[in-house]
Amino acid sequence: MSAVGPVRQPIDVASLEKYLISHVPRCFRAPITLKQFGYGQSNPTYLVLNGDGRKYVMRKKPPGSLLSKTAHAVEREYRVLHSLQDTPVPTPRVHVLCEDSSIIGTPFYIMEFVKGRIFENYAIPDVSASDRKLIWKSAIQTLALLHSIPPDSVNLQSYGAPSNFYRRQISTWTKIHASQSATIDAESKKPIGNLPHFHEMLKYFGDNLPQDRNTIVHGDFKIDNLIYHPTEPRVIGIVDWELSTLGHPLSDLANLLTPFSYINPEVTVPAEISAHKYNNDLKTLPGVPTPVELLGWYKDIAGWDPAPDMNFAFAFTLMRGSAIFHGIAARHAMRVASSAQAYENGEKRWGYSELAWEYTKKHKKEVESRKKIEPKL
Structure with missing residues (x-):
């Protein structure tokens, strides 16, 4: 805080x-x-x-x-x-x-009141390389612990819908996007229009859903919503549970690991995203673990391997981010949010939508590649 x-x-x-x-x-x-x-x-x-x-x-x-x-x-x-x-x-x-x-x-x-440290910069500057790795390790192990708690064991079986998280999310964001796209700009008198590739992405997501899973999800699990011990590289508190529900654990994983989607050399990352200071730090500071290491630590506790579906999860999370910025652009178009910062945030929808499309294409290639090597029954 x-x-x-x-x-x-x-x-x-x-x-x-x-x-x-x-x-x-x-x-x-x-x-x-x-x-x-x-x-x-x-x-x-x-x-x-x-x-x-x-x-x-x-x-x-x-x-x-x-x-x-x-x-x-x-x-x-x-x-x-x-x-x-x-x-x-x-x-x-x-x-x-x-x-x-x-x-x-x-x-x-x-x-x-939990006394500890909160790191705004997800690259975790100002600590040793060994602590930087352990801070990230503790974050993903803490997430795996959360996802390993059966909802009915803590009387949370009614905390959200029991299945089909991504299917329901597709329906929700389709409706939100349609409403936002139709928003008329107060000056130009024209609608702000669709996000790039939005309908193609939503169709792809619906046709290529990951195996359904249902756990307690935080909804906004990220480094700066974690409180760390004052001197040790371990999580001692998770805060800001407003978006928590029952849902697919991939959504929390993608939210935590999204910074790594900004620095992936295998995809074309828009310059305005890759140039951010935190992302430069993430690329250059020693001790930052790789996504492979992080997902391995998660698998050891959660008991399942999220790696094959992470590009789907990144694509969906980035699409959701672009739709949130799209909403800010809609409010700015109506002059409900008229500040310069609102305009700048609304403009971020383009880069996030393009990056979401990059990960959609990447996941599609992986799916096609797996189909080629799977033994025919």
């Missing part, structure tokens, strides 16, 4: 203090004070300073009306964290969920 500062929107701290002391007396003592973590979290996140010096973290829904009933679901975050807290998966312990909006305006939950 980022640095803390003053609370940006008013919160009734007296009401919060009364609630916490009443409902979690083992943890909380007056006076309680709040600071807010920096921008970047869709659910406002606060440092709770206890009267006895202990620290906690509060996550709450944003104030005001929400566009989606399923967005900002802090209740789901609490549920998955509570379910996983007695498993080998390193998660912050949760102490209370409050669904009563009268306390501070929206539902919230409280979890422990």
